Amino acid sequence: MNKTQPALEVKGLTMDFGGLRALDHIDLEVRQGEIVALIGPNGAGKTTFFNCITGIYEPTKGDMIIHPRGKEPVRLNRLKPNIVTEHGLARTFQNIRLFQKMTVLENVMVARHCRTKSGIAGAIFRTPKTRKEEAEMVEFSYGLLEKVGLAQYVNELAHELPYGAQRRLEIARAMATEPFLLLLDEPAAGMNPKETNELDKLITKLQVEDKLAILLIEHDMKLVMSISNRIYVMDYGSMIAQGTPHEIAENPNVIKAYLGEAFDA
Amino acid sequence: MATQWKPLIEKITSELVKSLLVAAWFMFLTFPLMVIRVHPLERTIEWRWMNMIYVGVGSFFLSFIWRYLMERKDGGNSKEEGDTWQKRVGLRIRSDKRISLSGLIAIGIFIFIFPFIFSSYQTQIMITALMYVMLGLGLNIVVGLAGLLDLGYVAFYAVGAYCYALLNHHFGLSFWMALPLSGALAATFGILLGFPVLRLRGDYLAIVTLGFGEIIRLILENWNEFSFGPSGIAGISRPGFFGMELSLQEHTVYLYFIMIMLVVLTVLVVSRLRNSRIGRAWIALREDEVACQAMGIDKTKTKLTAFALGATWAGLVGCIFAAKTTFINPASFTFMESAMILSIVVLGGMGSIVGVILGAFVLILLPEYLRAFSEYRMLAFGAAMVIIMVFRPQGIITGIRQRYEFHRNTQKGKAR
């Protein structure tokens, strides 16, 4: 894999809500296998940016292109969220959105949907093909749960899990769609230092073992500085800086934007 | 000593005062409707003061229960306990082959001998109850699993019934030929109606389906050339039995066994669907639409399959209904029918198969056997829907999810 190849290219992305400009000509690039952080004060437009890329919002202007490995590039504009996921881009949510009343394992199995195909007839007659697919699905999902360290919870209902475990389950669920690019929306929010430390290792593991490109929104500066290859900084819907963690830490614009509010890192 | 008792006495007084206030409020509220009865033609007025006393005493005591349940719900402890208790029993029955097997055999024998030990009338009632079991299970796919509130479910029931009635009337088509056709036609209607409306948000969907249901009934009522209007269609054939002539009683027994077979089939299909790729997609959709889409599930397609499958079941039961009563008219397909099926699903427990079966039996058999109660049936249904939603939204029976066992070294999952 060539680390200079792009995985995600965003050019001039603009999003208006009524008269309000939430995103103003955003340019961003994530290369294959790279961890990129997107930081900025609350309300800067980071989650809106994610929602545009994943097809939940339709942006007013701009281009979004992904480059799945070994396939033709795909323009994401106007694609439905499930199609975006099918092309290999998966995400987690800031305010955990698990399927509460399903078990932990089922949460992951649901995400195998777009990589499997048995239909109604298969389900009703339990054909050998369906049974085989089902068994593979269970095995694959269990493997993912082991990877994120949730194997002991397989049969628990998702809403019964502790907070940190729910965040990790979101990651496992996103991984089940077999992405090449993973978007994490504040994965460390609400975690204690020990949990954050484990998360740090997990994200690095995903980068190394699964060769994933990762774009994450995060407020925990220690985590951002330790795992990111590059950092983008947003404020009031615009991109105000980008660079390596070292460059960002010294950038006067960034410091100013962050001093505007409480800097909790 | 006195100070020790003071808080308790204060608590009792305040509770009494609260209940007295509630009682007074409801006596005021129900006064014009429950006490006064106007006979406009005779120009007389009847005063029914006893009703006021009933309401007062009733609401006085009910308000204690209401507050007690409310506190328990807010505390949350006892509810959890009840659930784990239910879960344990459920798991035990599932895991212990002997219990489940002997239970199944006992139920099986009872089902088999039922029409021979009970009267034809009882069997008729049982057939009706089984029809509602099927309708409940069908609607359960749409409401319980996929979380789409369909208030026009009765429309598909009507489509099935009229499909058989008209085909039988015009072309003499037999029940067994018409049964799959009814199901297929209802499914087609489900897809046709579902396609434009399924992208609507939950509450709008409820209203649109309600509107569709009413439109179909009104068309059946007014389009005389097609549906014979309010007078309906009579003389529909009963199901044939290899060309043999059956007496009325034999027909009832025959239909009973057809229903048993179909219910077993329905349970099998629904339980298999529930723990399949499609079933999980439905539940995920119900739990969180946005997350579900973000996990690569096509929202429209998934909703449409649930809608069409639910409609298929309504169509099948509609066909049976026409064959059972041999006469149908639009009056059988009002919104109240949809509401009744919905309350079966809600009362039994959305998403739970056992719950829906139980709900159907309670709601259909109770009014039949407690004749005094039958007048109050819809009143009780309505009240039950509110109370269930407020105190036990999961219904009588909580749906249990499939469990898997893993052995660490092999990583092989086994469903049980």
Next chain:
Amino acid sequence: MDYFLELFLGGLTRGSIYALIALGYTMVYGIIELINFAHGEVYMIGAFTALIVASVLSLMGMSGFSLLILAGLIAVIYASAYGYTIEKVAYKPLRQAPRLSPLISAIGMSIFLQNYVLLSQTSDFLSFPALIEEFEFMEPVSHIMRSSELVIVLTTAVVTALLTLFIKFSRIGKAMRATAQDKTMAMLLGVNVNRVISVTFIIGSGLAAVGGVLISSHIGQINFYIGFIAGIKAFTAAVLGGIGSIPGAVLGGLVLGWTESFATGYVSSDYEDVFAFGLLVFILIFRPAGILGRTTSEKV
């Protein structure tokens, strides 16, 4: 031309009643995003209360304008009390529940109330006394417009104007608008949200009762089922105008009234309700935000 005018005025009358009921739907929806299914039943209960009170009073020898006012007032008070109680029993405990729960609870409440009136009163149609007398000055136009129609249209206009002023200028009206915009924010700013919701139900129910009394007096008979159909139609009107918007509810009511009136007058009277439901389905599919509504997107 007279026929057209008659249909136009008939539509205006119907539309006014729909508007009065639709206001309750739209206000409740604006504040707690719930389709209050039981709202049509409150309208029906208002009409029944007015019928009962009017019958008792007329047997006591009262008549004319004062009878109308007194019966109407008591009906409004009772309907408001019902609305208040319904909210406390069936919706308040479900504020935090998933969206489907309060909706099912509302349907249950609607079925309960219908059968409550059916059992405590009668399943037959009851004849409603003509509380609105024919005015002398209306005689020349009485072939196209009855006096009761004039009263209905004027009352609706006055009530809507008063409501608009109330919401715009009163303290609680401002609190209502704040709550409709952002419940959490309103709470932080010291608005008593529970009280605002109660007041919304009380006002909405009162308006429905006004509609109930007027239309019953106009048509001359009622039964326990009138609330169901009127409820769905008024909801259609609310959606048509853009749910959550007060002028929208009035506009929607009028558009629906005219649609029904002209469609039954010129096309076919058998399918009166089909036109209304058809319009509902059509609007929800093609423009769910309504005529005056704005589209909202879910927060992620």
